Amino acid sequence: MQAQPNMLAFIVQLILIGGIVYFIVFRPESKRKKELQEMIKNLKKNDEVVTASGIHGVVVNVKEKTVILRLDENCRVEFDKDAILVVTKKAE
Numbered sequence: 001m002q003a004q005p006n007m008l009a010f011i012v013q014l015i016l017i018g019g020i021v022y023f024i025v026f027r028p029e030s031k032r033k034k035e036l037q038e039m040i041k042n043l044k045k046n047d048e049v050v051t052a053s054g055i056h057g058v059v060v061n062v063k064e065k066t067v068i069l070r071l072d073e074n075c076r077v078e079f080d081k082d083a084i085l086v087v088t089k090k091a092e
Contacts, residue, residue, distance in 0.1 A: 040081045043067060048089040051079055056088070 043049070047059045049069065057069030060076055068078050 036085075039087055040084055043081070043084065043087070044090075046092075047087050049084050050086045050088060051083045052085050053083070 043059055043062050045059055045062065048056070049059060049067075050056050051069075055069070055071065055077075057071045057077070059067055060070045061068040062081075065081060066078050067081055067084065068076055070076050
C-alpha cells in the first residue's frame with residue numbers, strides 16, 4: 001500500500017517537469033517560428049534583409065517561393081524565402 005503514494009508523487013513530478021519544459025523550450029520556439037513565417041509572408045520590394053548564410057541584400061522581386069536580392073550594383077541572386085532570417089530595414 002505504501003507504493004501508491006510514491007508512484008502518484010512521481011507521476012505528478014513528471015507532469016510538472018513536462019509542463020516546465022514545454023513553457024521554457026517548445027512554446028517560445030513555436031512563437032518564434034510563427035513570427036518568422038509572418039515576416040517572410042510580408043516581404044516587399046526594397047526591404048533590406050539578411051539570409052541564413054549571412055548575406056546582406058535588398059529585395060528586388062518577391063516570387064511565390066523565392067526572392068531576388070540585389071547584393072551589389074550588378075549582382076542579383078535568387079534565394080528561397082526560407083533562407084531569409086531577418087529584415088533589417090523595412091521599405092518606406
